[in-house]
Amino acid sequence: MSHVIEMLNIRKEFPGIVANDDITLQVEQGEIHAILGENGAGKSTLMSILFGLYHADKGIIKVRGKEVHISSPNDASDLGIGMVHQHFQLVQNFTVTENIILGREGSFVLDRKSAASKIKALSEQYGLKIDPNSKIEDITVGMQQRVEILKMLYRDAEILIFDEPTAVLTPQEIDELMQIMRNLIKEGKSIILITHKLNEIKAVADRCTVIRRGKMIGVVEVAGTSQAKMAAMMVGRPVSFKVDKKPAKPGKPVLELKDVNVMNIKKVLGVKNFSLQVREHEIVGIAGVDGNGQSELVEAISGLRPVASGTISINGNDITHISIRARNEAGLGHIPEDRQKRGLVMTAPLSANMVIKEYYRPPFSKYGILNEDLINKHAQDICDAFDVRSGEGIESLAGKLSGGNQQKAIVGREMALEPDLIIAVQPTRGLDVGAIEYIHKRLVEHRDKGHAVLLVSFELDEIFNLSDRIAVMNSGELIDVVETSATDEEKVGLMMAGVKSKEVTA
Ligand SMILES: Nc1ncnc2c1ncn2[C@@H]1O[C@H](COP(=O)(O)OP(=O)(O)OP(=O)(O)O)[C@@H](O)[C@H]1O
Ligand SMILES: [Mg+2]
Known part of the structure; x- marks a missing residue:
């Protein structure tokens, strides 16, 4: 086997951190090579160096055996390297x-027709169905990702880098992407795949390079290595x-939704006559295929989208029409879907971001003066507790x-x-298995302190692992709410397709 890519003894420092510390990555022609590592281990940095976005402080890159200097994405592209970015x-x-x-092309007016037919041919060759x-705005996120793949293929890329491609996909789209990757390999490409999902590595990868805190830990043959082994290599302890959770002890309702109707972006009802309670000491998981009204529902509760009719209350207080800040003060916390847009102010330091809801x-x-010491301590405590x-x-x-x-x-x-x-x-989303374990524990602890948790996830594993009850959504409607212990993934899958639970059990 010959190596298409060799990154030898790569070092890259950022202020205060060595992101890549003597990392070596060797990718064979025709393989899918996974890179596994904790959050912040240095995976994206390494790929940015290969793609010419960053320069290594030390180390050598060889492409097909020849040493190269990649100083821009154009250089990378000329060497046949393409990358699908997470955004x-x-x-x-x-x-x-x-x-x-x-x-x-030099000019945009240029032969669009022949470009379109080349794109169509590529799409058929690799089973992309594009x-x-x-128009981009009219196609799903999964399809948009395929456009990024086509972009690489159109430029004759031979070595394809995917940085967490499945984080934004639905389970169905993930299966399709895995198939597309296999097609790409069949046609002679080589792939570098970054993912936190061990089952995806198991499904498609040949070998896996494991890195931890900027250092290379080892390379394994995927077929002969268990998921538990890979996880332990990456985190440095068993995962x-x-x-582990005790049965729920539900108390009085915290969140109460009564006949809630919400319009979606297209100005039709995205949430229809939705009624649900989430009680003290209870985790309710919303299961559903992406795009069945979950986003609209969450936006309505958190105050980002108006409610057309119906009521929402927290602890018996009607919050249907109050401001976002007033909702926070009424006891609502929100881990949003899109961390870049709604979660953090990217251009502000972490310290400010950690008090964004309370600084005032x-x-x-006090009296309009910020207590910076306290703000910094608060931020530091969060970073320590959550290993940020x-x-x-x-x-x-x-x-x-x-x-x-x-x-x-x-x-x-x-x-x-x-x-x-x-x-x-x-x-x-986007967390390594060690961090997932921790966040899950904390959500259960939150419940055990007597609070309510409304979980929305597209991963049935996560829904089943955490929820005490499962509410299934389809086309904006609540299909049913069931006790987790009284159902299984197959039944919930059917309900997600719109079949009511009575028909499921019948
Ligand atoms: N442009 C930058 N400036 C300063 N620090 C950076 C920069 N890019 C990355 N880092 C730091 O380098 C380290 C490695 O980051 P990197 O994005 O490579 O991690 P990762 O392995 O891709 O993690 P994740 O799984 O969370 O995506 C992190 O501590 C990060 O904060
Ligand atoms: Mg990354």
């Missing part, structure tokens, strides 16, 4: 074809995949943190508020 770089109101040829004439009131602020890692500690700008560390910071901030009700939307 897509597409122009929303352009078509697929326009996005793919953008920045590539219409070159669709438990099951959550005592103890953080960054180069410059609480002074780091939120945007400089690795994706998973951003997520841990948001979860920590919301939990520190000790809200009576916490809405947790995909709370472990």
Whole structure:
């Protein structure tokens, strides 16, 4: 086997942290090579170096055996290296074809027709099912990702880098992506795959390089290595995949939704006559395929979207029409779906981000004067408790943190508020298995203190692991609410497709 890519003894420092410390990565021609490592381990940094976005302080890169200097993404592209970023770089109101040829051809007017037919041919060759004439804004996130894949193929990339490609996908789309990756390999490509999901590594990867805190731990053959072994290598201790929890002791209702109707972006009802209670000392999980009204429901409860009719109350107080700040004060905490847009101010330091909901009131602020010592201590406590890692500690700008560390910071901030009700939307998206274990424990602890948790997740594993009851949504409607102990994944799967539980058990 020959190596298509060799990154030898790579070092990269950022202020306060060695992100890559003597890392070596060797990728063979025709393999899917996974990179596994904790949040902040240095995976994205390593790939950014390979793609010419960062420069290594030390080390050598070889492509097909020849030493190269990659100083820009254009250099990388000329060497046949392509990358799908976690945040897509597409122009929303352009078509697929326009996005793919953008920045590539000298003139935009140029032969769009022949570009479109090349794109169509590539799409068919790799089973991507993309219409070159669709507008980006009209296609799903999964399809947008395929446009990014097409962009690489259109530029004749041979070595494809995927940085956490499945974090934004639904389970169905993930299966399809795995198939697409296999097709790419069949056609002679090589793939570097970063993912936190061990089952995905098991499903498609040949070998896996494990890194921890900037250092390389080892390379394993995936077929002969268990998920538990890989997890332990990465975290440095055994990881438990099951959550230990005692039976719920539900008390009085904390969140109460009565006949709630909410319009969606398209101005049709996204949530229909929705009634649900989440009680003290209880975790209720909302199961459903993405796009069945979960976002609208959460936005209505958290005050980001108006309610068309019906009422929402917390601890018996009607909050249907009050401001977001008033809702927070009424006892609501929210771990939002989109951490970049709603969770953190990327250009502000962590310290400020950790008091974003409380800075204006005592103890953080008195007579209009901020108590910086207290704010800093609060931020430091959250970072310690939730193991938020960054180069410059609480002074780091939120945007400089690795994706998973951003997520841990948001979860920590919301939990520190000790809200009576916490809405947790995909709370472990982008987290390593060690961090998932920790966040799950904390959510159960929150429940055990007598609080209510409303969990929204597209991962049935997570729903089953955490929830005391499961509420299934389909097309904006509540199909049913069931006790977790009285159901299974198959039944919930059917309900997610719109079949009521009475019909399921019948
Ligand atoms: N531009 C930057 N400036 C300063 N520090 C940075 C920068 N980019 C990354 N870092 C730091 O380098 C370390 C490694 O980050 P990196 O993004 O490579 O981690 P990762 O392994 O991809 O983690 P995750 O799984 O959370 O995405 C982190 O501590 C991060 O805060
Ligand atoms: Mg990363």
